[in-house]
Amino acid sequence: MTESQPLLDVSGLSIRVAGANRPLVDDVSFTLNSGETLCIVGESGCGKSLTALALMGLLDGTPLRIEGGTAMFQETDLLSASQSTLRSLRGDRIAMIFQEPMTSLNPALRIGDQIAEAVREHRGVSHEAGRARALEMLERVRIPAAESRLDEYPHQLSGGMRQRVMIAMALANDPALLIADEPTTALDVTIQAQILDLMRNLGRETGAAQIMITHDLGVVAEMADKVAVMYAGRIVEAGSTEQIFDDPQHPYTLGLMSSMPSLSGKSQRLVTIPGTVPSPQDMPIGCRFAARCPFADAACDAPPPLVDLNDGHRVACWHAPIENAGIAPGWKETA
Amino acid sequence: MLAFLARRIIIAIPTVILISIFVFSLQHLLPGDPILVMAGEERDPDVIAALREKYRFNDPIPMQYLAWAGNALQGDLGISLRTQQPVLELIGEKLPVTIQLAVMALIIAILIGIPAGVLSAYKKGTWIDWVANIIALSGLSVPNFWLGIMLILLVSVKLGWLPASGYMPLTEDPLQSIRVMIMPAFVLGTAIAATLMRHTRSAMLSVLKSDYVRTARAKGLKERVVLIKHALRNALVPVVTVITLLFGELLAGAVLTEQIFTIPGFGKLVVDAVFNRDYAVVQGIVLCTGIAFIFMNILADAAYRILNPRMSQ
Ligand SMILES: Nc1ncnc2c1ncn2[C@@H]1O[C@H](COP(=O)(O)OP(=O)(O)O)[C@@H](O)[C@H]1O
Ligand code: SF4
Ligand SMILES: [Mg+2]
Numbered sequence: 001m002t003e004s005q006p007l008l009d010v011s012g013l014s015i016r017v018a019g020a021n022r023p024l025v026d027d028v029s030f031t032l033n034s035g036e037t038l039c040i041v042g043e044s045g046c047g048k049s050l051t052a053l054a055l056m057g058l059l060d061g062t063p064l065r066i067e068g069g070t071a072m073f074q075e076t077d078l079l080s081a082s083q084s085t086l087r088s089l090r091g092d093r094i095a096m097i098f099q100e101p102m103t104s105l106n107p108a109l110r111i112g113d114q115i116a117e118a119v120r121e122h123r124g125v126s127h128e129a130g131r132a133r134a135l136e137m138l139e140r141v142r143i144p145a146a147e148s149r150l151d152e153y154p155h156q157l158s159g160g161m162r163q164r165v166m167i168a169m170a171l172a173n174d175p176a177l178l179i180a181d182e183p184t185t186a187l188d189v190t191i192q193a194q195i196l197d198l199m200r201n202l203g204r205e206t207g208a209a210q211i212m213i214t215h216d217l218g219v220v221a222e223m224a225d226k227v228a229v230m231y232a233g234r235i236v237e238a239g240s241t242e243q244i245f246d247d248p249q250h251p252y253t254l255g256l257m258s259s260m261p262s263l264s265g266k267s268q269r270l271v272t273i274p275g276t277v278p279s280p281q282d283m284p285i286g287c288r289f290a291a292r293c294p295f296a297d298a299a300c301d302a303p304p305p306l307v308d309l310n311d312g313h314r315v316a317c318w319h320a321p322i323e324n325a326g327i328a329p330g331w332k333e334t335a
Numbered sequence: 336m337l338a339f340l341a342r343r344i345i346i347a348i349p350t351v352i353l354i355s356i357f358v359f360s361l362q363h364l365l366p367g368d369p370i371l372v373m374a375g376e377e378r379d380p381d382v383i384a385a386l387r388e389k390y391r392f393n394d395p396i397p398m399q400y401l402a403w404a405g406n407a408l409q410g411d412l413g414i415s416l417r418t419q420q421p422v423l424e425l426i427g428e429k430l431p432v433t434i435q436l437a438v439m440a441l442i443i444a445i446l447i448g449i450p451a452g453v454l455s456a457y458k459k460g461t462w463i464d465w466v467a468n469i470i471a472l473s474g475l476s477v478p479n480f481w482l483g484i485m486l487i488l489l490v491s492v493k494l495g496w497l498p499a500s501g502y503m504p505l506t507e508d509p510l511q512s513i514r515v516m517i518m519p520a521f522v523l524g525t526a527i528a529a530t531l532m533r534h535t536r537s538a539m540l541s542v543l544k545s546d547y548v549r550t551a552r553a554k555g556l557k558e559r560v561v562l563i564k565h566a567l568r569n570a571l572v573p574v575v576t577v578i579t580l581l582f583g584e585l586l587a588g589a590v591l592t593e594q595i596f597t598i599p600g601f602g603k604l605v606v607d608a609v610f611n612r613d614y615a616v617v618q619g620i621v622l623c624t625g626i627a628f629i630f631m632n633i634l635a636d637a638a639y640r641i642l643n644p645r646m647s648q
Binding site: 056061087088089090091092095096098100103104105106107109117118121153155166171196240311 | 386467543545546549550551552553554555556560564565568569570642643644645
């Protein structure tokens, strides 16, 4: 733990659809230091993307409202800042790449222009300088024959190449923070590994802190310094990568671990957690994992607070540390 | 792009030939013998025979067609029965008037329809969207002739700002020419503007939801740049197609509008020619209109390709 101010300090972030009775993202808190990579992991629909979009100030124009919390980024509260302040940070100090490389680039504009545009917007440089920077970035993300790619359109590139372009675009202004929302989910396995490699190397080279959103613990193991596990809009467990992988404490994290082939040992069989995530309408007031949790009891009707077990390892479970609960989890195996 | 245009023009040639065959057969399909009409009241057999010879009515029909098409290629579309002027000259006189009206109407429609569509999509569900939609709906439901007459009554008769009718060639006095034409162009443009607004709005609504617009915002671009450079550019692709389809409506509307404002254009030429059985003129008009349609389609395809790089490879 560093004593100095963290780069990003998110506290109590809650997001709700206007008029809904439960928030979709509820009281999410985490911190991130310069150069660190935080992985936010959780099943689809648990609020990972909403969290990222809220930090970017990109929820405008949707029915989603930020209901509370702060997100201090270098003296600015991202959650209460004006759109013009956010606009000057976006694509400059904080950049984001998205899950769908096939649709995230503008089909009508040339690759080079799309990268250079971000540079010109924030640095006010000339057309030529923007283009030179675009070329430099394409080379850095290891796009072959970068010079000739500048004037190509997105449809001329493969998915993996497009995601490289997105990375080049995001890093063009040397951001302090890069948010990557499932950047490899839509790609083939071999391409996934290449993109993750690239992101790790570029992260090291540029010193940019990264928030890597994923539902894949394999990605977490590859990339993370820190992990936050989300379930149904809440962080249920957070800590360093060692803490989470070596000593998982939340029953949901345990379930995720045993559903990972390489970590669950011998077989390639996937273990799935029985049951489904409660829908936002009938979200329980108490622990949101209770319906699927083998340890659940009467205590779990109240919402468990996220408490620090030791040295930054935070868990939201009434029965943590789980060793003391004395019951073996009964995850079922599926073929 | 040049190769594309060349290809499109070559592909258009069979279409032009088909149109010309159709136009030629008009002469034979329409009731009445054009030679008899040409020969006048006396129906002097010598004159009739001479005319039949001159227009090769004694030749087999394919030969007649070839002769006619050969003349047409050289710009000889025959002589108007009514005015004894060469048809090409008549068309050359009237067509620019109608083109000016149509182009001004289209410009007005684009200047109103596209920004209104962008704005109402961007402000979807707000009062701005409602007002734009209500105006568009009225633009679509108000008949051209009614709007035209009302405008003449208000702007010309009551306020005396603009002339109610007439025409001034663009080449003679451009300013006055535009002044005279602006009200008819507005009348003709409103319905088109409303259609364009509706299409722009729905195209913008779907584009604004797209991932690349979110990417543009994530880059920190100004909202204006996001809207115009990133969203509108893509939304225009279907709108351009709509503009092509509206071209027929525009021409038909022009004929009517010219009647209301007594503009001596193509519309008047068409009406006079049809009522007077002036076959050569009708033929010339149909031929020119057909070729104009083909030309407009090629232009629209070119615009479509410019806007949509996926088409260009
Ligand atoms: N624009 C929206 N309007 C209403 N609900 C939304 C919207 N976007 C996302 N949601 C809901 O918010 C929840 C979290 O979504 P998201 O953050 O995208 O999940 P993920 O963790 O898969 O990224 C989901 O239940 C989703 O249905
Ligand atoms: S609080 Fe209860 S229900 Fe929730 S995870 Fe812990 S044991 Fe399970
Ligand atoms: Mg997501």
